[in-house]
Amino acid sequence: MGILEVKGVNKRFGGLQALGDVNLSVAENSVHAIIGPNGAGKSTLLNCLVGKLIPDTGSVMFDGQSVLGRTPHEINQMGISRVFQTPEIFGDLTVFENVMIPCFARRDGAFRLHAFETVMNEQSLVEQAEEILTDMNMIDKRHMHSASLSRGDKRRLEMAMCLVQEPRLLLLDEPTAGMARADTNNTIDLLREIKEKRDITMAIIEHDMHVVFSLADRITVLAQGTPLVEDIPEKIKGHPKVQEAYLGQAQ
Amino acid sequence: MLGLDKRDLTLLAIVAVLCLCAPILLNPFPTGSELAQFNAGYPDLMQRFIIFGIFAIGFNILFGLTGYLSFGHAAFLGVGSYATVWMFKLLGYNIVPGILLSLLVSGLFALAIGYISLRRSGIYFSILTLAFAQMSFALAYSVLSPITNGETGLQVYGTDPQYLMGPDSPNIPHLFGLEMRATHFIEVGPWLWQFNAGYYFCAVVMLVAFYIAIRIFRSPFGMMLRAVKSNQQRMRYTGLNPRPYTLAAFVISGMYAGLAGGLMASMDPLAGAERMQWTASGEVVLMTILGGAGTLIGPVLGAGMIKYLENILSKINDSILHQWFSFLPDGLEDAAVFMIHPFIGKGWHLTLGIIFMLVVIFLPGGLVEGGQRIGRLFRRRGKASDDAVHPPKAAPHVGE
Ligand SMILES: Nc1ncnc2c1ncn2[C@@H]1O[C@H](COP(=O)(O)OP(=O)(O)OP(=O)(O)O)[C@@H](O)[C@H]1O
Ligand SMILES: [Mg+2]
Secondary structure, three states: OOOEEEEEEEEEEOOEEEEEEEEEEEOOOOEEEEEOOOOOOHHHHHHHHHOOOOOOEEEEEEOOEEOOOOOHHHHHHHOEEEEOOOOOOOOOOEHHHHHHHHHHHHHHOOOOOOOOOOHHHOHHHHHHHHHHHHHOOOHHHOOEEHHHOOHHHHHHHHHHHHHOOOOOEEEEEOOOOOOOHHHHHHHHHHHHHHHHHOOOEEEEEOOOHHHHHHHOOEEEEEEOOEEEEEEOHHHHHOOHHHHHHHOOOOO | OOOOOHHHHHHHHHHHHHHHHHHHHOOOOOOOOHHHHHOOOOHHHHHHHHHHHHHHHHHHHHHHHHOOOOOOOHHHHHHHHHHHHHHHHHOOOEHHHHHHHHHHHHHHHHHHHHHHHOOOOHHHHHHHHHHHHHHHHHHHHOOOHHHHOOOOOEEOOOOOOOOOOOOOOOOOOEEOOEEOOOEEEEEEOOEEEEEEHHHHHHHHHHHHHHHHHHHHHHOHHHHHHHHHHHOHHHHHOOOOOHHHHHHHHHHHHHHHHHHHHHHHHHHOOEEOHHHHOHHHHHHHHHHHHHHOOOOOOHHHHHHHHHHHHHHHHHHOOHHHHHHHHHHOOHHHHHHHHHHHHHHOHHHHHHHHHHHHHHHHHHOOOHHHHHHHHHHHHHHHHHOHHHHHHOOOOEOOOOOO
16 A cells, blocks of 8 residues: 555546546555656646546545645645646745745644744744755845745745655655756755655656666556556666657656 | 733834824924924814724735735724724713624625636635625615615614613713813914814724734734735745635734725715725725835825825815915916926825825835835934845845
8 A cells, every 4th residue: 555545537528638547556655656747647647646637536535634625725734735837836925934834834834823923933943944044045035035036045945944844745846947957966866865864755757767767666557647657767768668658758 | 011022012003102102293283384384283184184094004914915816995984984883873972882883784794796707716705805896885875765864874873773872971972071072272483283072082992993903913913914925826836825814814904994894984974885886985095005015114104195185185275375485486386386387285195195206206105115215314423334134135124
């Protein structure tokens, strides 16, 4: 049994079968990559995991509990954090505040009326936030408005926001898209380090095969909403079906 | 001190000193001089500055932080007024029970209206709040007349029980014997200053309300409210439920409005339904935006500016204008009066409208932004090398 078990998930948008009978099992403390051409349904699958979409049929179990029927914030509180394909951050807030919010969410739950405390007096949370920003090489940008960050920095900020929650399952939707090569390599190193340091499971969607093959323990190939193959990276590389699905796509 | 950093403490201290000295500062022109009509240091006007300041501070906690634009906040103000007058009728003229009840009742009322209205956001939320407020307004005039006394307005009659009224307690609103209308006059040369008990009571309440607002702005709760405004989607996927946060902000701002209503009735023991009308709700929106939504001091400035224009500009009439321009040749004098006429007296709305438009177009951050720009201009002249010390593109401190 994996920490995440997706069974028989279907999702239609009008006439379009975005997901067709998807089964997926992600083992605890592994990195599971999901690859596939544009429009394969990768993001739709993640949406079904975090409560943004409800699958038409099928079940999604996280750590033995169903996530279906739960609201996004409840699912997050179960231990699933997600980095979106287009960065979702608090644009009006500073980088530091962006990271403080998940710190509070993790400590205080979905709601707490802490109207008479002062953000800066929360020593341990401030330290956590500063630590993750240092890890992300963003500590010198802590006072910047996050809306004025570069696209790559926004992505790294969003990753910091997810990581500081120490989720049990981290979902990453193209975490290196829009990043410079050097930043991509930094991100790979960072994710590797996190994987070694913490008990964390990751499901990662990525078009950059360099990233996929540097990180993944297992890979699922998705095409037109259905998983084609699932295997270890070495086997996936030369798989004829994969070549076919990617015809002319990535390397 | 007080859980505030140096900067906020300075701001609070400045506001406190300004409140303390307002009777002097707002009367800069000697009594009887031509400019005396621009003086604003009268008890009832100063009380209004403060009371609407409280109203706007509370409104800003909802609108400035979460971005939810309520068009029905006057309903809470009206409810607060009714609650206070009822306490006068039932218990007596001590204002403390009335003000406490106004907080309680407006809080409960805001909880009910907020719970329903916050199911929607954006324009639909605004319309829902407007609908509720207009409904309250209409009900106060009709079905609820037994409670609100309809068009006459709620007031205290000699036949009212006033159970807690002692034999020698004052027969007008008072704070444990201190009459709200008690005024101490001081004459210094040509100036006449009026130190009014009611004004100072309101000012103390406003300082407490302002202090609480600062604490909210700097708290994790305040940060969450700004997160609501910025990106609710991200908030949900970060494990936070935006609904209770917005509802709490709605209730808090409703209680500020109720407090303002309670104070209004405490200064003048009367409550009418017109206080709930949509124009009154719109006014607090104008105040907040004019001063600077999301800033700490902005709403107070906006409230002061609008109340000043309303009371001073509207009093200027053509004969006063003729006096001012009497030094001009007759034809020119008439022309000048003719040109200015639409902007004064009943035309003060036009002046307000123009000022509002100019502010929104050129100073989207309101009067506070104007102040900041002027401040920056001076600082840049002062020391040109200052910029090197600051990191590039530092985000402005919230609520300067
Ligand atoms: N909310 C929606 N409503 C209608 N159609 C949708 C919706 N979301 C996704 N789709 C469609 O479902 C299909 C799968 O989309 P999805 O975003 O999951 O692809 P993807 O694999 O993430 O692609 P990419 O690599 O471009 O991100 C696409 O054809 C898309 O247009
Ligand atoms: Mg996608």
